[in-house]
Amino acid sequence: MLSDIKSEMLSHPLEYYLENYFEALAEFDKQSIPMIGYFTNKTPVELLDAMNLHPLRIFAFKHPKSHQGAYERYIQTFACSWLRGILDNGLVDGYNDLKGIMFSTGTCDSLQNVSDIWQKVFPNQLTYNLTFPIQSNTAASKYLVNEFKQFISVLQDNFGWSSSFNLKESIQKYNLKRKILQNIANFVSKGHLNYASLAKITYVSDLLLVDEFTRLFRDFSAPDGKSSSSQEETPRLLVSGGMWDNWKLFDIPEWDGLVADDLSFGYRNFNYLIPETDSLESYVKSQLARIPEPTAYDENHRLESLGKQIKEHKIDGVVLLTMKFCDPDAFELVPLRKHLESLEIPYLNLETSPDLSNLAQLRTRLSAFSEILQ
Amino acid sequence: MNSVEKQRVYRRLESTQSVKNSQAMYYFQSKNPYLHDEGKKIAWITSGGPVEFLVAMDIIPLYPEQYGAIAGSAKDSTRLSQVAESHGYSQDICAYARTSFGSILSPESPTPLSEIDGVGGLATPDMLICGNNICGTVLKWYQDLARIYKIPLFIFDTPPLTDDKISSYYIEYLTTQMSEYITFLESEMNKQMDIEILTEVFQNSKHAIELWTKILSLGEAIPAPLNCADRFLLMAPVVSQRGTSETVSLYEEVYQEVQTRVDNSEGAITVPEQYRLLWDNIPIWFNLYDFYNTLAQKGVVFPVDTYTNAWSQNFQESGDLLKDAAVMYSNIYLNKTLQHKIDLVSVLAKKYQCDGILYHSMRSCKRYSLGQPITRVEVTEKTNIPGTLIEGDMNDSRAYSEGQVMTRIDALLELIDTQRN
């Protein structure tokens, strides 16, 4: 029962929902909540919500029944570790409870190809690929407005028209969610909450119904009090990267000084607010104005934003987190390094995969980095 | 299958010398020290970029990907990739990009284009033109080139096509960018685009592509008049100089020679043709002749490949030049769906009477390679033509194991033998 999930929500630690991700999907399905799974932070969740569909983020959490390597029948081993894990989960029907899967692709070649592969491997599931423009000018806005309209009409064909379609209301709901997350991120910056908790809350926010999330977290406040003196001595870290989605990486003491992030499903997913109107044009404009992902072309926007965050959070060192075999992360690394060098901010590059197979090595490198910063 | 001694079993095509000469002249001209005084500039452009606009504006287009292929053939791409890696570029990214960065950042001189002009790497660019119709990688690559050289970058954005129908708003987006492209070039060159010249350049391009398509079609003949390595060399002008009248004359010459081969039933290889295979993906540049020659000794010929076919798309004329260009430049093999690739491989394999298909699975190129396991299964289901995947790379020899590759190919050839008996 959904109500059981809600009450469990209050009585269980957050990880319960993340650890039991696939069970949560099954519960939603039992409740006849139509879910659309999505992959990237560009997904127009407000449009889905306005169509009475529940946008639900797809994580690379390992399905209990998945056979590692099953993906090899369909994609090669040099696809990013994140997509390989997801395909493994799909192959044991891990996402069968979803009514559809949507890809919002830009320039990630792996994701683009997997969107085609997904259609082949799961022909009975609605798979939609919304292609984003690289530009953010008027022509690109016009294109994206039409892409969104096309998307709405496909949803309509498959799920019927939502008579209650109200984009403004959906934007308001998601803006509220983002404000709550911004507020919680502030607690982290001030040292009142650890970053792993923020990561868990952020991830859960992409799993629960948006109203449910806001109801539960609207009045969230971190334990009061000033940060301890030992925390004050700990070097302040920021983690920067792409589509990282395993909170367990952050749940180790070596990250004690982590106070902010620049990740796809972290700061870059909640740092913005959308004008609360029904206008699709205005919605598109604000989407295109967001901090670009590593997958996108970016003259300076992301670097500038990173610089601002470093100042704002008084960062001593940056951890550049890259996913194994993720081309966009790998490419972005070079300008990021150069930028940090120009700002004279020390950095450390950690490369890993969602299964954290090299966690021991990561821990050693992280603590060495923190020691150097101290 | 026993190993055979290395001996040259391919037939030399005389017109390849003309292609080499023309390429030499092209690179030589790009190194002209008085180029700027003559009102010309250099642009680096991606292989799927709209080059005609540059030619019409007296801008010399240079292709870092083509340079990558040259460095690969000169067996220098792995060294250059390592140079790039030592500057922080990951070994996982496209080896063309790494070769390019390596050539720029190399403390030693970059790969001499010795076969071509003997005077070093690509001429320094004045501007960059990036079309993402081949992959998303080029966007990140060019973003970094713009940072390194501090020069303007024009992006021609072609979101991947998700089905065979191209929507009107998609075309509108691309057509608008074509106009913006002209404005960009006009501002860089400080002169107006002459639409008459542009139209003429597009006509040359169209003729070059038509001739190239005709040359490729001659591969249907048995024995096949061209092998993979021939086509990979001959394709250079249709990639880099397709808007010029020289390319048209050059391809007329090539066409005549290949047609004569067909008329005389002369094959590309000098031993009897026993296996006709389709090649999918970019070649192994650092092992180009050895690889195809070794297989040719076993009677293996490749009458067709998907790579050189990618430059055979048709330029349809509707009277609206920019719109036609927009359609052509979005309708590119790598910008289309997996289903399109499956259909095309199936059609080509049948049309060229192939006995088998070799899918070169390259870690460098995710856009071209990811999905090949599905293509292999579906194409065989559709055509009954078997195929196998070989692991490798076009430019990074560290990702290639000749023993393993040859074992897989031998297994494919045995399967073909079994099916025949």
Ligand code: SF4
């Ligand atoms: S952006 Fe990176 S992690 Fe995300 S799908 Fe692409 S390759 Fe994988």
Ligand code: SF4
């Ligand atoms: S990723 Fe592939 S298509 Fe893109 S530049 Fe490299 S080889 Fe070419």
